[in-house]
Amino acid sequence: MSTETPAREPADTESRATDTELREREGTAPREVDPDELPPFTEQLSQQLGGVKGVVEAAVPITLFVVLNPLLPDQMGPLTGLQWAIVISAASALGIAAWRAARRESVRHALNGLFGIALGAFLAWRSTDARNFYLPGIIQGSVYGVLLIVSALVRHPIIGWIYAVVAQGGKKEWRQNKPLVDVLSRITILWGVVFLLKNALRIWLYAIDADNALGLVTLFGGWPITIALTAFTIWAVRRKMKAVEDAKA
Numbered sequence: 001m002s003t004e005t006p007a008r009e010p011a012d013t014e015s016r017a018t019d020t021e022l023r024e025r026e027g028t029a030p031r032e033v034d035p036d037e038l039p040p041f042t043e044q045l046s047q048q049l050g051g052v053k054g055v056v057e058a059a060v061p062i063t064l065f066v067v068l069n070p071l072l073p074d075q076m077g078p079l080t081g082l083q084w085a086i087v088i089s090a091a092s093a094l095g096i097a098a099w100r101a102a103r104r105e106s107v108r109h110a111l112n113g114l115f116g117i118a119l120g121a122f123l124a125w126r127s128t129d130a131r132n133f134y135l136p137g138i139i140q141g142s143v144y145g146v147l148l149i150v151s152a153l154v155r156h157p158i159i160g161w162i163y164a165v166v167a168q169g170g171k172k173e174w175r176q177n178k179p180l181v182d183v184l185s186r187i188t189i190l191w192g193v194v195f196l197l198k199n200a201l202r203i204w205l206y207a208i209d210a211d212n213a214l215g216l217v218t219l220f221g222g223w224p225i226t227i228a229l230t231a232f233t234i235w236a237v238r239r240k241m242k243a244v245e246d247a248k249a
Contacts, residue, residue, distance in 0.1 A: 057096045059223050061117045065089035066215035069130050082130055086121045093117040116140070130211040134218050138206065141199040148192030155181065157188035159233060183240045187233050194229060 065085050072081030079087070093114040116136055124133035151158045163184060164174055174180050198221045205214040 057100075059219075060096065061089045061093040061114075062215075062219055062222065064092055065133060066219045069133075069215065070212050080128070082128065083125060085130075086125050086133065090117055090121045131206050131209065131214060134202065134206070134211075134214050137218060138199050138202045141195050141202075145192045145195030145199065148188050148195065152185040152188040152192070155185065157181070157185045159188040159191060160184035163233070163237060179240055179243075180237070183236055187236055191229055191233075194225065198225065 065088075068085040068088060069082060072084050074081055076084055097114050119136045120133040123135055124130055126132075148158050160174060160181065164171060174184070198217070202214060202217055202221075205211075205217060
C-alpha cells in the first residue's frame with residue numbers, strides 16, 4: 001500500500017503567485033529596471049564631473065599657483081617666486097596623473113588638467129609674466145562659449161550630445177524628442193553665455209595686468225560654476241522628461 005505524500009507544487013505555485021500579486025498591489029514588489037531610465041541625480045552629477053575626487057584633483061594645480069604666486073618672494077635660490085609657483089603647480093598635476101595611472105584609475109580628467117597647466121606654465125615661464133599662466137584657459141573658455149551657442153542655434157546642442165553619452169549610453173533617441181531638444185538647446189545657450197561672460201571678465205583683468213585678481217576669478221569661476229551649471233542641467237532635463245511622461249500618461 002503506497003504511503004507517498006501527494007505533491008503540493010500547484011499549491012506552492014499558487015501561493016507564490018498570490019504573494020507576488022499582493023506585493024505588486026502594495027507597491028513592494030521588485031520593479032523591472034527600464035534601460036532608458038535616467039540614473040539617480042547624484043550618479044549623473046558624479047559621472048559628469050569625475051566624482052568628488054576628480055573635482056578636487058583638477059582644482060589642486062591651479063589652486064597652488066593662485067595661492068603661491070603672490071606669497072612667494074621675488075627670488076628663492078636659483079628660481080624666482082613665479083617660477084617656483086609654476087614648478088610646484090605643474091609637478092602636482094603630473095603627480096596626480098602618475099598616481100592615477102599607477103592605481104589603474106581613469107586619467108582622463110587628470111590629463112585634461114595637465115595639458116592646460118603645462119601650456120600655461122610654459123607661456124608664463126618664458127615671458128616671466130604670471131598672467132600668461134591663465135591665457136590658454138581664457139582662449140579655451142572663449143572658444144567653448146562660441147561653440148556652445150552656435151551648436152544650440154543649429155539645433156545640435158553640445159550639452160544634448162553630452163547628455164546622450166552620460167545618461168543614455170550614446171543613444172540618439174533624444175533627437176526625436178522636440179521638448180527635450182528645446183530644453184537642451186536653451187541650457188546649452190546658458191552654458192555658452194556664462195562661459196563668454198566669465199572669460200570677458202578674465203580678458204579685462206588680463207588687459208589691466210591684474211594677475212592676482214585674474215587667478216581668483218579663474219579659481220572660483222572654474223569648478224564651482226561648472227558644478228552649478230551641471231547640477232542645473234541635470235535638474236532641468238529630469239524635470240522636462242517627467243513633464244513629458246506625465247503628459248503622455
